[in-house]
Amino acid sequence: MKRTMLALVGALLLATSGHAAERLSPWVSAWSTGLVSSETEKPPTWPEGPFVIREVVRLTAGGPRVRLRLSNAFGTAPLRIDAAHVALSAAPASAAIVAGSDRKVTFDGREAVVIPAGAVWLSDPVALPVKALDRLAVSLALPAAPGVATQHRSGRTTTYLATGATPDAADLPGAITNLQWLQLSGVEVDNAKVSAVATFGDSITDGSGAGVNRYERWPDILAERLQAHPKTRNLAVINAGIGANRLLKDGTSVSGLARLDRDVFSHPGVKTLIVLIGVNDIGMLSRDGPVTPEGRQAVVEGLKAGYRQLIDRAHGQGIRVVGATILPFGGTKTYRSDADADADRQAVNQWIRISGAFDAVVDLDAVTRDPAHPERLKAEYDSGDLLHPSPAGYRAMAAAIPLAVLK
Incomplete structure (x- = not known):
C-alpha cells in the first residue's frame, strides 16, 4: 500500500512539473x-x-x-x-x-x-x-x-x-x-489562448510626445502589429511605463526594481517582458550632486546589476526578458547630456548587446539614432526636446521589434 501511494505521489509530481508552464487561470x-x-x-x-x-x-x-x-x-x-x-x-x-x-x-x-x-x-x-x-x-x-x-x-x-x-x-x-x-x-479578459507582453520603462514607454486619444505610443503600435498577423494575435501588450522612472532610485515614482512586482508580475498571463529603462538613471545623476568619475561608474555598474536582478526575478516567474538598448539623448536640456553622459549610455548599451544576460535584445538605439550624430535622435524621430521620440519615432521603435522574439 505504501509503495502504491508513493508511486501515485511521484506520478502526480511528475505531471505537475511537466505542466508547470501552463496557466492555472484563463x-x-x-x-x-x-x-x-x-x-x-x-x-x-x-x-x-x-x-x-x-x-x-x-x-x-x-x-x-x-x-x-x-x-x-x-x-x-x-x-x-x-x-x-x-x-x-x-x-x-x-x-x-x-x-x-x-x-x-x-x-x-x-x-x-x-x-x-x-x-x-x-x-x-x-x-x-x-x-x-x-x-x-x-x-x-x-x-x-x-x-x-x-x-x-x-x-x-x-x-x-x-x-x-x-x-x-x-x-x-x-x-x-x-x-x-x-x-x-x-482590465483582464477571459481567454486561456492569449498571453501578455509587458513593456516596462520610463516616459519613452509611457509615451511622452505622443498625442492624446491617438494611441501613438510604441506599445500601442506594437499591439496593432501583433493583431495584424494571424500568428501573433494570441499576444496582448500591457504598458508599465512611468514618466521619470529610474531603475535604481525612487523619484516621483518608486524605482523600477521596487515596482516590478506590482506593475508587471501581479498581472496574469505575462510571458514576455520588454525592458527599456536606464536613461533617467544616467541623465539624472547631475541632479544628485557633482558628477564624478566614481559616480558615473556607480550608475553604469548599478544598471548592469539592476538588469540582472530584474532578469532573475522575471525568470523565477517563468517570464522571458527582452532587453532594449537606451535611446540617444544628446543635447537635451532635461538633464546632463554631454559626451560623458553618452559614454555612460554607450557602455550600458554595449553590455545589453553582448552580455548574454537577456533572452533577446532589440537595438532601439541603432534604430533611432542620427547616423551623422549617433549621440542624438534622428530629427524626424525627435519630439522636440531631444529626449522623447515623436510619433514617427515610436512607430519606428515598434516596427523594429521582431515579432518572433515575443512568442
Missing part, C-alpha cells in the same frame, strides 16, 4: 498601467460630493468576459466604490458609450466594495464580449474623493469626472476632464 491582462501616488505626482481635480469617474482604455486582447483590477495601492485609508459599470466606448475623446453595451460590475455579488489601504481588488467576471483593440469605458461611482489617490499621471487618454451622474449614463456632458487613470490598474 484570465490574462489586456490592459494595465504603472501606478504612482497622488502625494508625489499631481493629483486630479476632484469634483465636490459623490461623483463618477469614467476612464477609457484600449484592450489588446479579446474574450467573452472581462473583469476589473482596482487598486488602492497608495491609499492611506479604505477606498469605497459605490458602483461600477463597463461598456464599449462610442468614440475617441468622448465619454459616450455604445448603446446596449453597458454592464453592471459586481464584487462578490455586491454592487459596492471597500478596498483596504494598500490593497488590490478584482471584480466579479462581467459577461461582455470584447475584441482586441476595442475601447472599454470603465465607470466608478465614488461617494467622495480619496485622500491619497492611486493613479497614473500621463494616460494620454481623456478621463471624465462628473458630479450627479450615474455610472450607467449614456454620456457625461459637462464633466471635468483630465489625462490621468484613477484607481484602475488593469
